[in-house]
Amino acid sequence: MRYRVTHSTHYRYAARVTSCYNLANVVPRDTKRQRCISSRIVVSPQPAVSRSRTDYFGNQAYHFEIQKAHKELVITAESEIHISDRDLDLNLDFGISYGQALHHLRNNRSQQTLEAREYLLDSPMIAASEELAAYAQPSFIPDRSLKSCVADLTSRIFHDFAYDPAFSTIATPLTEVLAHKRGVCQDFAHLQIGCLRAVGIPAKYVSGYIETLPPPGEEKMVGADATHAWVSYFCPDEGWLEFDPTNDTSASSQHIVTAFGRDYIDVTPIKGVIFGGGEAPVLSVSVNVERIED
Structure with missing residues (x-):
């Protein structure tokens, strides 16, 4: 594509x-x-x-x-x-378990793992908290595949939080997003990253674009696409994988990456x-x- x-x-x-x-x-x-x-x-x-x-x-x-x-x-x-143009194969039951991933991240000393662990640290707009860990925890079962855990968290954010452009600004604290369960793509990306870090999984903020398609029979309006944000998390046996909590999906050929960072401030x-x-x-x-x- x-x-x-x-x-x-x-x-x-x-x-x-x-x-x-x-x-x-x-x-x-x-x-x-x-x-x-x-x-x-x-x-x-x-x-x-x-x-x-x-x-x-x-x-x-x-x-x-x-x-x-x-x-x-x-x-x-x-x-x-x-x-x-081949969307990522996401067999959710395949791959390392959440428990195995935690063990790897705590004990492996490879350069790739050590570099990934940087994304467990707090960043300017995202601080791990007990509240974030508590929200994430039902999705993260030690024997469940890590990919399935992250997909479940992605789906829960999509269903539990309302997309509301009038609610937040770029400075709205994550605590308010969690309390009111409203926000936009930036907020949902920050929320999922905070949840992942709170349960021990490194996660990045992804800034980019997403192609929007008009309803059948209608022409696409020039300029109607948008900047977008989603997340990338580290899986020890597959590297960095991307999920989009705003749309309850993995990143596909319609997701165009501009930049990776710790949170919105970096990108x-x-x-x-x-x-x-x-x-x-x-x-x-x-x-x-x-x-x-x-």
């Missing part, structure tokens, strides 16, 4: 911004199931300084500085990605510092995920 993704971010300011310094995580990364064929980022006004680098997590980070006054800022990223699509700009800047985001011929 081959996709073209166009992600446009438009800021409008009430007053002039004299200069700004920004970091963008909008270039899809290579993974075991996807390859970024090409990517370009266009910024208006033109940056005085720009550079790309591979960050600590292996993501493609783009830094840019604008050093002249402006009242609008537009960042457009266009990428072509090839993704395996925010656009963040930075501005000087000036007045109050209440207006932000609009458009995402278009288009299938193209190989």
Whole structure:
């Protein structure tokens, strides 16, 4: 499967911004199931300084500085990605058990396992707690396959929590999401990651895009796709596997990965510092995920 993704971010300011310094995580990364064929980022006004680098997590980070006054800022990223059109085989009863996985994580000293254990630690937006462990625990039976445990937790979050864009912001604490059982994809990803870490399973935050398809007989609206978030957890015998609690599914060929991190803070699509700009800047985001011929 081959996709073209166009992600446009438009800021409008009430007053002039004299200069700004920004970091963008909008270039899809290579993974075991996807390859970024090409990517370009266009910024208006033109940056005085720009550079790309591979960050600590292996993501493609783009830094840019604008050093002249402006009242609008537009960042457009266009990428072509090839993704395996074979969805991951998820035989939930196959593989290492939860109990065996815990034993491996506690005792194995391979580089892969030691690096994975970093994702058991608390991160800026996710702290393991007794409440998270208590919510997760019914899914995690020692003799049950780890994959089945994680799939069960994914399904429980999908059914127990309501998708409510009006409830949360990027700063809403995980404790409130758990208490009110509402949120959006970012919240559900944070929740599942917190639950997994609380029961001893390393988990990452995945930032990316998901292709949305129109109802039968209707045309797809340009720009109607969205940024998305899901989770990746470490399975000692299979490596990192991805699940999407917002949609109660494993990651498929419609899930396009931009970046991995500990939580949203590590992989925010656009963040930075501005000087000036007045109050209440207006932000609009458009995402278009288009299938193209190989």
